Amino acid sequence: MSAHDLVADFGELPPTLRAERRGAIAVITLARQDKRNALNDQIVRGLETFFSALPDSIRAVVLCGDGDHFSAGLDLSELAERDVAAGIEHSRSWHQAFDRIEFGPVPVIAVLHGAVVGGGLELAAAAHVRVAERSAFYALPEASRGIYVGGGGSVRLPPLIGTARVMDMMLTGRTLSAEEGQAIGLTQYLVDVGNGLEKGLELAHRIAGNAPFTNFAVTQLLPRIARSDPSTGFITESLAAAIAQGDEEAKARLRAFLEKRGPKVGRS
C-alpha cells in the first residue's frame, strides 16, 4: 500500500493532522508542533472528518501529538474577532467533532505528554482510555484568559475527576502533574517519557481483539447506563448482555475457553 493510499483511506485531512494505519489500528497525530498543537478550526474540522470516515477495517484509534506537548488547547489567535453568535457556533463545532470521537465506531486511546491544557484536555477527555507520559501536565487556564471551556469540558471532565476538582482547576488555574492526573483517574496508564505511543498501540491492539459488539457496548452503552437512573440502567445492561451472548463471536470465544483453547486471566 502506498503512502497515498494510506492518506486516501482517511479522507481529506489538513497538513496539521497526520493519519497512519498499523494493521487494524489507525494513529492520528496532531502535527502542529510549531504552535504546540493548538487547536484551530482546521484541525477540529479535520478531526471530525477523520473520525466520521474511518474505514470498516479499523478497530481502534490512537490519538497523539507531535513535539513536546500534546496540545496547548484552543488556538487563541482565532478567538479575538469572534462575536457571541459566532462563539456559540464555534463551541458547537467542537462538540460535533469531539462527539465523533466519543460516540464514533471504535475505541480511542489518547496518548498524552507535555501540555494537555484547555481544549487539549477537553479533546483528551473525549477519548475512551488515556495514557500519560511522565512529562504530561494538565490545566484549564480559561479563566486567566477571560473565557470558558467550550469543547465539552463541563460535561466530560466532572464524571472523570469530579466537579470540585474541575472547579478548582478552572477557578485557580492550577496545574496538575502527570502523577496527580493518574492518582485522580484522569489517566489510566502512566509511562516513562517516550513510551506513550508504544503503550497506546499495545492497548489498541488488545482492544481491537475484543468482539466488536462488546467494544460498542463498553464505549456507547456504559457511559449512558452510568448516567441513567438505576432501573433504566439495569434493563439496558440486561439487553446488552443478551445481545452480546447471542452473537456468534461470543459463542465461539466461550467454546474456545471451555475446550481449553481460550486465554486465561493472568496476574498483572
Ligand code: 1HE
Ligand atoms: C499558541 C498557543 C495557543 C502556544 N494558541 N498559539 N491555551 C493556553 O492558554 C495555553 C497557551 N500556551 C502555553 O501556555 C504555552 O505555549 C505552552 C505551555 C503550551 C508551551 O510553552 P512553550 O514555551 O513550549 O511554547 P511557546 O513559546 O509559549 O509557544 C510556541 C508558539 O506556539 C508561539 O508562537 P510563535 O509564533 O511565537 O512561535 C505561541 O504563540 C504558540 N502557541 N499556545 C495559539 N493556545 C473550546 S474552548 C477551549 C479554551 C482553551 O483551550 S483556553 C486554553 C488556551
